[in-house]
Every structure is written in C-alpha cells, then in structure tokens.
Amino acid sequence: MPVTAVSTDPEAFTMTLEAEFAAPVERLWSVFTDPRQLERFWGPPGWPATFTAFDFAVGAHANYVMTGPQGERAGGRWEFVEIDAPRSFSVLDSFADEHGAPIEAMPSMRMVLSFEPTDAGAKLVSTSYFTSAEALEQVVAMGVVEGSTLAMNQLDRVLEGLRAYAQGTGTRTEILDDQHVRITRLIEGPRELVWRAHTEPELMTQWLLGPDGWRMSVCDFTPEAGASYRYAWEPVGDAEGEPFGFDGEILVVVPQRRLTNTEHMTGTDYPSTLNDLTLEEEDGVTLITTLIEYPDAATRDMVLSTGMTDGMEASYARLERVLIPA
Known part of the structure; x- marks a missing residue:
C-alpha cells in the first residue's frame, strides 16, 4: 500500500500523511492538478469525488462533492494559496454546502501537499494545519485518518494506468x-x-x-x-x-x-x-x-x-x- 504513515500532533494542531509511489514527481503532480484524475482516487472507497470546479491558480477555487453508496453527499472547497510546480501547493480546505460555499460551523484547515523525488519514484507528504486541537480532534473523530488512507491507497492504479x-x-x-x-x-x-x-x-x-x-x-x-x-x-x-x-x-x-x-x-x-x-x-x-x-x-x-x-x-x-x- 502506498501510504506509509499517518500521524496527528495535538500540540501543533496538525495531521500528516506520507505515501510513496513508483512514479516520478512530475507524474504524481499531474494527477493532483487534473480534476478528472483526482476524481479517480480523492474520495475513499464508496465515496467517489466529483469536481464541479477546478481553477488551479493562486486565489482561485476548486469544489467537489463526494457521494456515498446510499446517495449521501459531502462537499468540499479548496482555495489555492500557494503553487510551486511541481514541488508543492497549498490550499485552504473547507467543508462545503450544496452551493459550494464553506460551512462556517465546520472546521477548516490549511493543507500543504509536497512532492519529493525518491530513488524509487516520488514521495507525497500531506500536512493539514488546524486552528485548534479541538478542530483537529473533531475531524479525526469523523474518520478522516481512515478515509484519507483508503483514498490515497487507490492512487497506484491511476499512476500505473489500468x-x-x-x-x-x-x-x-x-x-x-x-x-x-x-x-x-x-x-x-x-x-x-x-x-x-x-x-x-x-x-x-x-x-x-x-x-x-x-x-x-x-x-x-x-x-x-x-x-x-x-x-x-x-x-x-x-x-x-x-x-x-x-x-x-x-x-x-x-x-x-x-x-x-x-x-x-x-x-x-x-x-x-x-x-x-x-x-x-x-x-x-x-x-x-x-x-x-x-x-x-x-x-x-x-x-x-x-x-x-x-x-x-x-x-x-x-x-x-x-x-x-x-
């Protein structure tokens, strides 16, 4: 499985996921910046994502909806904060309503995705920065660690080709x-x-x-x-x-x-x-x-x-x- 570690730090208010892939950094970068490829792995099994908007530019936004096996829907919104191709990009990551607007009552976080070359291919490090330990705890209780792990472990088949x-x-x-x-x-x-x-x-x-x-x-x-x-x-x-x-x-x-x-x-x-x-x-x-x-x-x-x-x-x-x- 690609995911090698997932950790949380209540003192630093962070959650970090690490994964390694037998593909070059440029290939890994391409799947995270193309909404049609993102849709093939971003949601965990049973909750595939559909990106309804994706404007990959600083200050612009991406919106997606994950649909559960009984028709349940969960939305997300990214605001792109920084882009350093092909090494990293960061977003303000929020839960979103049916109109794609952030849900103010839910935690938001800054997510930084970094792509590093390795001898075998590339390494992904995804770090989410929360505003408080309570916000981190709330999201972890919702199953984000398990969901993120299952989602990223689907990425091999996208990188390899079917x-x-x-x-x-x-x-x-x-x-x-x-x-x-x-x-x-x-x-x-x-x-x-x-x-x-x-x-x-x-x-x-x-x-x-x-x-x-x-x-x-x-x-x-x-x-x-x-x-x-x-x-x-x-x-x-x-x-x-x-x-x-x-x-x-x-x-x-x-x-x-x-x-x-x-x-x-x-x-x-x-x-x-x-x-x-x-x-x-x-x-x-x-x-x-x-x-x-x-x-x-x-x-x-x-x-x-x-x-x-x-x-x-x-x-x-x-x-x-x-x-x-x-």
Missing part, C-alpha cells in the same frame, strides 16, 4: 477492513458495453451465470434508483447444487459509471449487503470495481468462503467471451 494495474490478474478480492471487501476485474472492452451487460436483462442472462452448468432463471431488473430487483439461478442437466436467488433495492445510478444496491439472499434471514459497482475506462479497457459492505467480519468471511470470487471470475470471463466483439 492495463498495467490489472491486466492478466483476473478477479481480485481485497479485504479492506472488517466490513468492506473490494473486488476488481479488468474487461477488454468499452465501458458503455460493460454497463449494458450489468443493466440490460437480455445481456445479463448471457453471462451472469457463475460456474458452467447454471442458468439465470429470473432477471427482474431496471436500473433506476428506488426500484426493486430480483435474480435467481438454477442448475441445468447434470450440474449440482440447489437453486438460489437475490433481491434488493437499487440506491444510486450514474449511467455508465456507478450502480449501488442492497443485496439479500431470497428466502433467508441472512443480513443484506451493500454493493457499490463503479466502472472506469482507459485505453479500450474497463475496470470493474465492486465494493461490498458486510454487517460484520463473520458475515464477510462466511460469504468469501463460498468461493464467490471464483464464481465471479467465471462470469466475467464469459462476459468477455460472449459479449465483447472480437
């Missing part, structure tokens, strides 16, 4: 914490087609099947926030296993980019999970990222032990084989 990051690795499962698992799979094909494959029942029934020998017997799905859905599968011929299915509610839809939903195993009292699917396209390939939130570590481990990752890999391989043009 092919270098994920090509040939198949379906990868990463345990982020007791409740969260991230699953990634690179698809050789455009995002528009991958999105259709996840949202159009006539396509979903061709690939979303798990191991060979099963068929999708029910696919009641409409990609609209607030809609209910239901899937079901059953073995065919000599295939072994008992029919099963899932149901839930669709929470967030951003066409061709994001789909979040609850997921419950039909006919059981098992707790629901929260599934957050995002799509990124680069150089003709699409990275599928699914963040799954479980109610606890025990449920997480139970689900992973079923061979879920192997079943997903079989389906994704079928998606490429059946739906992606040769």
Whole structure:
C-alpha cells in the first residue's frame, strides 16, 4: 500500500500523511492538478469525488462533492494559496454546502501537499494545519485518518494506468477492513458495453451465470434508483447444487459509471449487503470495481468462503467471451 504513515500532533494542531509511489514527481503532480484524475482516487472507497470546479491558480477555487453508496453527499472547497510546480501547493480546505460555499460551523484547515523525488519514484507528504486541537480532534473523530488512507491507497492504479494495474490478474478480492471487501476485474472492452451487460436483462442472462452448468432463471431488473430487483439461478442437466436467488433495492445510478444496491439472499434471514459497482475506462479497457459492505467480519468471511470470487471470475470471463466483439 502506498501510504506509509499517518500521524496527528495535538500540540501543533496538525495531521500528516506520507505515501510513496513508483512514479516520478512530475507524474504524481499531474494527477493532483487534473480534476478528472483526482476524481479517480480523492474520495475513499464508496465515496467517489466529483469536481464541479477546478481553477488551479493562486486565489482561485476548486469544489467537489463526494457521494456515498446510499446517495449521501459531502462537499468540499479548496482555495489555492500557494503553487510551486511541481514541488508543492497549498490550499485552504473547507467543508462545503450544496452551493459550494464553506460551512462556517465546520472546521477548516490549511493543507500543504509536497512532492519529493525518491530513488524509487516520488514521495507525497500531506500536512493539514488546524486552528485548534479541538478542530483537529473533531475531524479525526469523523474518520478522516481512515478515509484519507483508503483514498490515497487507490492512487497506484491511476499512476500505473489500468492495463498495467490489472491486466492478466483476473478477479481480485481485497479485504479492506472488517466490513468492506473490494473486488476488481479488468474487461477488454468499452465501458458503455460493460454497463449494458450489468443493466440490460437480455445481456445479463448471457453471462451472469457463475460456474458452467447454471442458468439465470429470473432477471427482474431496471436500473433506476428506488426500484426493486430480483435474480435467481438454477442448475441445468447434470450440474449440482440447489437453486438460489437475490433481491434488493437499487440506491444510486450514474449511467455508465456507478450502480449501488442492497443485496439479500431470497428466502433467508441472512443480513443484506451493500454493493457499490463503479466502472472506469482507459485505453479500450474497463475496470470493474465492486465494493461490498458486510454487517460484520463473520458475515464477510462466511460469504468469501463460498468461493464467490471464483464464481465471479467465471462470469466475467464469459462476459468477455460472449459479449465483447472480437
């Protein structure tokens, strides 16, 4: 993981994050000064950021909104104070309302981002200066240490490019914490087609099947926030296993980019999970990222032990084989 240290100093009113990357300073600088690249990692998993304004000049501003998996929104605003390309820049960092204006009742801070060359690439040092120990404590209590760490640990795939990051690795499962698992799979094909494959029942029934020998017997799905859905599968011929299915509610839809939903195993009292699917396209390939939130570590481990990752890999391989043009 790129993040090597996160520390707070209540006496100096500071929080410092350090991370190292196998990329030159100029490349690291470029992702922090391009809003389209910033959007790919600035929010922690499940809370992607959208920059609605970004004027990279002293005295100018940037505004962004992070959207949670159930549609929650949290805004931020930067005022650029100093720029020393490609070594550092600093901003006045504030929480923002729905209009992009600073929220006066919330703490603001001065954030300094410094970029240093290393033998292996570059080092990032992000230091936030608060106005008081109470302000620092308030922000830390909101989870900023954990959120910042998870966000910065997403930066490798932006710096490397999607092919270098994920090509040939198949379906990868990463345990982020007791409740969260991230699953990634690179698809050789455009995002528009991958999105259709996840949202159009006539396509979903061709690939979303798990191991060979099963068929999708029910696919009641409409990609609209607030809609209910239901899937079901059953073995065919000599295939072994008992029919099963899932149901839930669709929470967030951003066409061709994001789909979040609850997921419950039909006919059981098992707790629901929260599934957050995002799509990124680069150089003709699409990275599928699914963040799954479980109610606890025990449920997480139970689900992973079923061979879920192997079943997903079989389906994704079928998606490429059946739906992606040769």
